[in-house]
Amino acid sequence: MTFSLSAIPSGPVGRRPSQSAKIIHGQRVVTVGGNAPVVVQSMTNTDTADVIATAIQIKELARTGSELVRITVNNAEAAAAVPAIRAQLDKMEIDVPLVGDFHYNGHTLLKDFPECAQALSKYRINPGNVGQGAKRDTQFAQMIELACRYDKPVRIGVNWGSLDQSLLARIMDENAQRSTPWTAQSVMYEALITSAIENAKKAEELGLAGDKIILSCKVSGVQDLIAVYRELAKRCNYPLHLGLTEAGMGSKGIVASTAALSVLLQEGIGDTIRISLTPEPGGDRCREVIVGQEILQTMGLRKFTPMVIACPGCGRTTSTVFQELADDIQTFLRDQMPVWKKQYPGVESMNVAVMGCIVNGPGESKHANIGISLPGTGESPAAPVFIDGAKAVTLRGDNIAEEFQAIVLEYVKTRYTPALAMTNN
Secondary structure (H helix, E strand, O other): OOOOHHHOOOOOOOOOOOOEEEEEEOOEEEEEEOOOOOEEEEEOOOOOOOHHHHHHHHHHHHHHOOOEEEEEOOOHHHHHHHHHHHHHHHHOOOOOOEEEEEOOOHHHHHHHOHHHHHHOOEEEEOHHHOOOOHHHHHHHHHHHHHHHHOOOOEEEEEEOOOOOHHHHHHHHHHHHOOOOOOOHHHHHHHHHHHHHHHHHHHHHHOOOOHHHEEEEEEOOOHHHHHHHHHHHHHHOOOOEEEOOOOOEEHHHHHHHHHHHHHHHHHOOOOOEEOOOEEOOOOOOOOHHHHHHHHHHHHOOOOOOOOEEEEOOOOOOOOOOHHHHHHHHHHHHHHHHHHHHHHHOOOHHHOEEEEEOOOOOHHHHHHHOOEEEEOOOOOOOOOEEEEEOOEEEEEEOOOOHHHHHHHHHHHHHHHHOOOHHHHHHO
């Protein structure tokens, strides 16, 4: 048997070809689909009617890196608050586009609150929750007509927890006529996919351009999501929004979302993602944005913030110094990014290594842009620092953390050309 390195895939396959949709607020344009990078988005969990609380949370999400933020628009008070939220964000110079999430009464709210319809940059419509019976088609049409009037893109977001029951009944009837009926699971998959595509085609028939439509088929099971999106990707060329609905809390939600989305993204499927984590009591809503960014960055699909490589620790590293330093450096880098990404183009690709002993410490540190190898148990109390593969200095004493942070800061300032200098040149 002949072994060839050329036979080993070196990265994700090419992106699935799709149309691109543009979500716009003022001068800010977020492109979803086509050759655009995969977009990270999130959703507020404040009462939308509370203008200040909602605007503050949107600001936090946007500063963390959410490129779109979805807000609930569920009643007249929420709809009336949307223009004020947008105005407050503009005053704070937060230009992130807002997406309105509509269920049940979206046709009424968009019609009765035209300033809300205009302030939003995109609408999310769940075809299972636009109305029942004869009202369904009329109310869906009203929402699409308003999207056309205000020139807004729409995500047609199907969810298996709120699937159109009449469509599901139709798919079940069709299945009963097959010589070999599908399983109940396959019927559910087909209903989700059919709902998304049929409603997208209906929206186009009503006048909404195809390049203003994004689709999603949300489920909460990893294998279910993979199966549904693989088939959905084969049947249409609309941009696709990925995410497990009700992913869960903590490590469960993170692991499940990562497992599902990584498979699809590796296959070139997915144009925008959301990590639907249940926040822990008092937890930070921005966590879901960070997880989404880290999935894309660790897969090599995008770069958001310098990455910290740190060893897990073992019996050789009984000191907690390297753990504390890794955490401090990671927090420091992420906190700097709102400023650094404007001042120092390319800094998001930097790698920093914080290692705990001599076994892999020097080697890993040499592979990073900047690395420090802290002493393990019984080792000499010295911490060599490597810059671009070469040993630069050895740190000792009680101020290693502060000194290493200063070295990182100086490296950023000298290695990455300030944006102003680039402009002047």
